Amino acid sequence: MSESLLEMRGISKVYPNGVVANAGVNFSLREGEIHAVVGENGAGKSTLMKMMFGMEEPSEGEMLLRGEKVRFRSPQDAIDSGVGMVHQHFMLVPSFTVVENMILGMEPRKGLGINRAEAERVTRELSAKYNLHVDPNARVEDLSVGMKQKVEILKALLRGAQILILDEPTAVLTPQETEELFRELKLLKQAGHTIVFISHKLKEVKTLCDRITIMRAGRTEGVFETASVTEQEISRLMVGRDVVLKYDKEKKAKGKPVLAVRDLAYTNAAGKKTLDRVRFAVREGHILGIAGVEGNGQAELVKALTGHLPGATGTIDVAGSVVAGQGIKAVRGLGVAYIPEDRMRQGAAKEASIADNLISTRYAKKEWNRGPFLDRRRIAQMSKDMIERFKIRCKGPEQEIGMLSGGNMQKVIVARESSASPRLLIAEQPTRGVDVGAAQLIHQRLLELREQGCAIVLLSADLNEVLELSDSLIVLYNGGVAAYFDDPSGVSEEKLGLYMLGLEQQSEEEAGKAYDL
């Protein structure tokens, strides 16, 4: 393997909280290629790249650069070895000019001061050489996203990057900007640079990259020459499911509609349309699964459903009441419960006790109060019941929730959200990062709620979960409903993958069946 410029062998990464992000990953990079790393969210791409750039250290495995063993303890080490990274969230100082951002940390000097002429000269020279045109004296905060990305690339090149890692660079770009970026990257390749391109947009990968490494669940699924593999094959390897969950659930008669979403649209501050005429309905005792690669409108959709996406157009009715413009309390008053994706920040108050977290959505209700005080005894009793029912492993109701493992913390949140007999439950990645046992318990709880007639919107990156639990399913792509299936159990994940990655799209009429009233 002397042809490898950079090689990672048997790389594993286990985080202190026990999450295994990478398990025995092999990755090799040839000089002068554009190499795609594809995989779903949580497949371990970012972790692998972080290790390549010295932001994380692998728990196991070794890394070889030009055949020699290297160890990056910090990004500085990586930079010194000629590895550069363009982060998804740009590392720029907004009030600085392009030149100032370029030279920060390696300022050319003249006497005591910065040699500004020299700084501007190198910036211009580099941007001319690589055809990355930016105004050196513009303030970064006034630049478009595409321009900021160019600055990031230039920054890495100025620091001598031979290997350039781009973390989902096209996620934030318009189609025109994407085309431009591809031209620039090809130019960089011609100049002898090696590029690692992280993406889950298969079309882009096919047009741009020479080789592809596919990752799934922390492992490499294979390395292919782009020319020798079809998009369908890649998609199958990316989203294939390993363990099949099986739950017995009865087919149910159609209940009354609970949630109706009509023509929901939203354009974000950057001018990107993140929700586009989304229409669907959910009935009593019905689970609607929402599948899609992250960043295709899920986050905005959930915000709109829970009533905090000002600026969204269209209507959202919960049992006949309009959600938009209502406060969180009023929305909850309509019978909406919400299991947020981010349990650390949104789902729980980390430093409060389990009991306090359990009561946090309904402490104001009369039944939990005695005069002006909280009825502590009742709350404690309720907490104990919940801990038992949900098998929450803890020392007792007074333990800080932040001390629990992810799975147990999630159980507390599910317990809270599901015990108030909600009319509509929005479950966002309810089992992400939790152990199998907890996941099963949460799934069973969702099915119980379904039995009781609760309408559930289930968003998940775990296809097993959506396919197995949902009564019907929509796929979000680019902010719109790309597909609707009224019997998910008959849908193969290959087929789903094609819609998730935008390779196929149902007709408006077919997808419109999601809005079934």
Place this chain on the structure above:
Amino acid sequence: MNELLNIVFSTDFAFSILRVATPILFAALGALISNKAGIVNIGLEGIMLVSALTGVVVSAQTGSAWVGLAGAVLAGLLIAAILGFFTLKFRTHIILGGVAVNMFASGGTVFILYLVSGDKGASTSLKSEVLPNVRLPLVEDIPVLGPILSGHHLLTYVALLSVVAMYYLLKRMPLGLRIRSVGENPHAAQSVGVRVNRVQFTALLLSGLFASLGGAYMSMGYLSLFSRDMTAGRGWIGIAAEAVGRSTTVGTFLSSLVFGAADALANALQILKIPSELVATTPYVTTVVGLTVYAIAETRLKKRKARRHSPSDS
């Protein structure tokens, strides 16, 4: 009233503005440099007080005003270093650290003063030295401007030069660029190898340096002795001046002059038959008014920015 106008429109009054503004300007520069690095140093008042006392004690012991000044500066740097050590290394909250410095200074200086001079109020029994006033040749001959600009205390000129140095540092020097980057986006700074903690520590030391010069001025120029709590809120007013000056060097300089003018006016008003307590509130009322104006301007600016960044649907 006429009397007052005569006072205000005299060269003496203009001269006194610079004289009174000096410690405020030093404190404001101290606030500016630390804020730029993203740390709010509210310990300026305390550092000034400690340096004021150190200057007096050291100069009285050695008989040299210069050694006194050096002692004052060292004391200021030491306190800033301790503050930085606790907040940057041990992650004490910077506000708590600042409060600790201020309380320590307020009590500690009286304690030391008592040990050294046997007096809890002022250092009258110590034979402390004073730094010289400087007459500017040529400048002093210019009509009107001459008497305003010439003949000030040495440290007043240091303060004015510091404004220029600060401007150069922040705009033109690598350290300034790093300080600003650390204050605005530490992640970005870190990602290109800037050591965030080290830069913040340096900024805090510079902040302590400016505050110590302000303190030395108070006891070795503005007055020629140390008295308990003699800084009387100038460190705080400096912080206000920095905020009103919108965290720019020039703005900070100008607003320090405004606060200085308010102070000078308070002194001048004492001649009139207005209750002295009321007069004494002038600088503080100016602070409140200044901060209000600043807050309003800031909100407007934010709104305008928000409008510019949101997509125009109309």
